Amino acid sequence: SSELTQDPAVSVALGQTVTITCQGDTLTTYSASWYQQRPGQAPILVMYANNIRPSGIPDRFSGSRSGNTASLTITGTQADDESDYYCCSRDSTVSRLGVFGGGTKLTVL
Amino acid sequence: EVKLVESGGGLVQVGGSLRLSCAASGFTFSDYEMNWVRQAPGKGLEWVSYISKSTRGTSIYYADSVKGRFTISRDNAKNSVYLQMNSLRAEDTAVYYCARDQSGSYYYVFDYWGQGTLVTVSS
Numbered sequence: 703s704s705e706l707t708q709d710p711a712v713s714v715a716l717g718q719t720v721t722i723t724c725q726g727d728t729l730t731t732y733s734a735s736w737y738q739q740r741p742g743q744a745p746i747l748v749m750y751a752n753n754i755r756p757s758g759i760p761d762r763f764s765g766s767r768s769g770n771t772a773s774l775t776i777t778g779t780q781a782d783d784e785s786d787y788y789c790c791s792r793d794s795t796v797s798r799l800g801v802f803g804g805g806t807k808l809t810v811l
Numbered sequence: 812e813v814k815l816v817e818s819g820g821g822l823v824q825v826g827g828s829l830r831l832s833c834a835a836s837g838f839t840f841s842d843y844e845m846n847w848v849r850q851a852p853g854k855g856l857e858w859v860s861y862i863s864k865s866t867r868g869t870s871i872y873y874a875d876s877v878k879g880r881f882t883i884s885r886d887n888a889k890n891s892v893y894l895q896m897n898s899l900r901a902e903d904t905a906v907y908y909c910a911r912d913q914s915g916s917y918y919y920v921f922d923y924w925g926q927g928t929l930v931t932v933s934s
């Protein structure tokens with residue numbers, strides 16, 4: 703089965719730009735979606751199809767993909783953005799199986 | 812307003828069974844595929860199972876970790892999706908979320924999630 707790899711933790715100064723990455727061979731075929739999860743809450747979709755932002759998500763969130771790496775970038779990071787972020791995609795062999803990255807804990811300094 | 816409300820979690824012994832339910836409202840349930848995703852305490856998200864829209868000719872998939880033990884089903888008349896969990900193990904302890912599927916051909920997307928229901932498997 704496919705695997706998606708994320709850095710466990712990333713930090714950013716308030717107001718600065720941060721990029722969270724997700725790496726996996728399946729991303730050369732399938733796109734990534736991204737979820738924000740605050741402690742004790744359900745995940746929220748913040749990006750899909752690599753770079754499409756759902757309605758209601760601030761435009762400081764953007765996404766991209768290059769080769770086997772998908773990225774979620776937050777420009778002008780706010781304190782409220784401190785959360786866990788997970789990428790997700792399809793399994794490269796059985797496409798209806800889902801696969802999540804291990805998650806990145808974003809700390810805003 | 813789209814709402815997904817899970818229920819049925821609780822404390823169960825190793826080897827036991829539980830049936831989770833997810834009641835949907837605010838959208839035409841039969842138009843959407845559905846998934847279950849779980850999160851063990853202090854751990855990341857794990858995709859568990861998928862079910863297609865129709866109850867006829869249903870397409871179903873499971874993660875290897877639950878295949879043969881869990882069964883997903885849906886009742887479009889009741890706007891609900893279910894997860895029957897048998898032969899439970901300690902490692903099945905997690906918050907279980909149901910999530911609405913809005914995937915495209917080349918991406919997996921869960922656009923709405925329930926608040927989750929906690930399953931604790933005790934030895």
